[in-house]
Each structure stands twice: as structure tokens, then as C-alpha cells.
Amino acid sequence: MADFEFTPLSDEAKELTEKILRGQLYSKLTRKLLCACLGPNNEDDTFKYREECYKLLKEHNHIPYYPESVDDVFISRIFDKDQNWKEKKEILLTDLDLRNKFLVSKSDIVFILITSYGPILEFGRYAEIIPTKIVVLVPENIPSKTQSMMAVDSFQGLFPNSVIKFKDVEDMRKKIEKCLYLEARKRIWEEMHDGK
């Protein structure tokens, strides 16, 4: 994160500045996020963005996954081990749709790269059930008047922090990094708040 571009003068300002520093450091050091990476499959030209998103999350020590390639070990890892968890796991391993819904409901962030019709259907499926977890990734060169973009546009009207439009891979990486930082801060705050 950037350094402060001001000098605090009053006691209130000094105290707040210290609080910001502590919050930033804590979120960098402690929080691992479970992140779904949805979007076009590897036959699509734009898969590279999805792959890059996955790589970036790994680099930052978060837990990314492609829903289509998770195995039972991965599912076991994120399962709440209640008394029926083995039976539930069996069901999830045989029903792909249910499994994907389960995975995204457990995730901290669901990144969806929207470049074609397939991902827009996934977006439609999840936007209704977990709208606050979704972060839509859209390359800037997608024409704005397509049906996909109109849906994203509307979604952004309702959830203004949830759409990332990017110029290239580098731009996308920078914006995702900011997004991860914000999410980690929010999660820490929610956990502390729940604990009170």
C-alpha cells in the first residue's frame, strides 16, 4: 500500500493514522481468502485472463480454485465437519450443479470473467444467490451494448464495488490486488464484530 501523503497534526489524526497502518499490516499478514475463478474454458482465447487471476491469487497465498477441476480432497478441506459431512460429500461429488453452488457459497470471493455467453449464464445463476461475493472481471474491449454488458452494467448499478473493467493483464492484476486487500479488511472486521 502507498505511504501517507500527509502529516497528522492533531491527536485524533495521529491515532487514526496508526489505526490505518495496523489494519493494513494485519490484513496483509493474516487473511487467506477462498476464491472461485469462473469464466470461459481453456479452449477460449480469453482463458488466459482467468488463468492469470488464478496465478495471482496463488502468489498472494490465497486459495483459488476452478470449480470444474476440484476433487474430493479439496471439498473435504473446506467442508464443515458436522456429523453428516461424509454423506453430504458423496452427494456433492455426484451432482455437479449442487457441488458448484456449495463451493461458491463457501467462497469469500467469486471472480467471474465475462467474455462470452457461457460465463454470463454462470453470472446469472450466482448473481441472484450470492450477489455480494461476486466480482465481475470484464476486458475493456468488449462492446458495451451487448446483452452481457448490459447485465453487468445493471449489476454494477446495484453493487458498485463489484465490477472490474481492465485494459490488459497488468491492469487486471493491479485491480484484483486492491480488491483482495479490501475484502480481507472487510472479513477481519466482520470476524471481530461477530466475536463481540
Place this chain on the structure above:
Amino acid sequence: MENKKINNIKRISSLNIKKGVSKMDDRSTNRLLALTDTTCEFILAFFKKIGRIDEKTLLTKHIKINKDVFESKIDLLKKAELINNCTKGDMRTFSLTSEGENAISSLGY
């Protein structure tokens, strides 16, 4: 399968509540920039702590900051729709919008 596709399109269309939001990239990008900028975070948190504040008090009593930097941060926060400012005579007064209030609260202030 076809029915499933139609249902998904209906769901997407049902999201189309707020018409006329055309600058989606600007709005999201500005928020992302503002909420992850240390100085902007300070300004938002300070406004939340202190309530409405005038420019002169902020810049003489609480922080020392380059005028151009300050203007650029205020401009970004306004574009991101996180703060308001109103001017009476030559006095500018700042306050959080309700969205600014929510955003800074979600970061723990």
C-alpha cells in the same frame, strides 16, 4: 437445458433494475482506487469520526498536506460518490454520503 438457459436470461434481465448506468468502469474503478488509497481512507475515516468538517479546520488543525494532492483525493472521493461537499461563500464543508458511510464502516471504522 433450453428452459434452464431461458430461466438464467430471465434472472439476468431481472437485475436490470437501475437503467442508465453507463459509466460502470468509472464508478467501480474510482471506488476501488479511493478505498485502497491510504490518504483517502484517512479522509473517509476522519469524516466518519468527526462528522461534517470545513476545509480550513481540517487543513490547519488536523493534517498537513500538499494542496494539489488534497484536491486530487477529494476529487476522487467525489467521483466515487463517497463524499459530498457544499460551499457557503468561500468555505467548503465536507461530509460522507450514505455510501461513503457504508464503505468506511465495512473497513472497520
